[in-house]
Amino acid sequence: MREREYRAAMLLECLGEPNRFQIxxxxxxxxxxxSELARLMKRSLPTVCHHLAVLRMMHLVRFRNRGVNTFYELKTPVALDLLRAAIDIAPKLALTDAEANRS
Structure with missing residues (x-):
């Protein structure tokens, strides 16, 4: 597998985790x-921190410290294109599966 394909596979694996997708x-x-993300997601702080670390490692988010709080933001909006594409494609795949099961 080429480096570019490997990176793409790692990105899809990262975004395929529901908590990271939601973040x-x-x-x-x-x-x-x-803390706001943990509250919104109804997850523990360590769980959210773990997923944010993975997203940081994939260069999808960055953080800033403001006082005692750490704020995260998207590093690039490009990842949202992939999320939106997945949201659009998922129902079509489910429909295709349903059609295949009728055959």
Whole structure:
């Protein structure tokens, strides 16, 4: 596998995790603190921090410290294009599966 394909596969794996997918959706509108994300997602702070670390490693988010709070924001809106494409494609795949099961 070429480096470019490997990176694409790693990106899809990263975004395929529901918590990370949701974090990016929450960050779509504005930067949010870790505690706000944890509250919105109904997840523990360590869980949210773990997923944010993975997103940071993939260069999808960046953070800023403001006082005692850490705020995360999207590093680039390009990842949202992939999320939106997945949201658009998913129902079509489900429809295709349903059609295939009728055959």
């Amino acid at each position: 990016l959706r929450w960050l779509e509108s504005r930067p949010r603190s870790v």
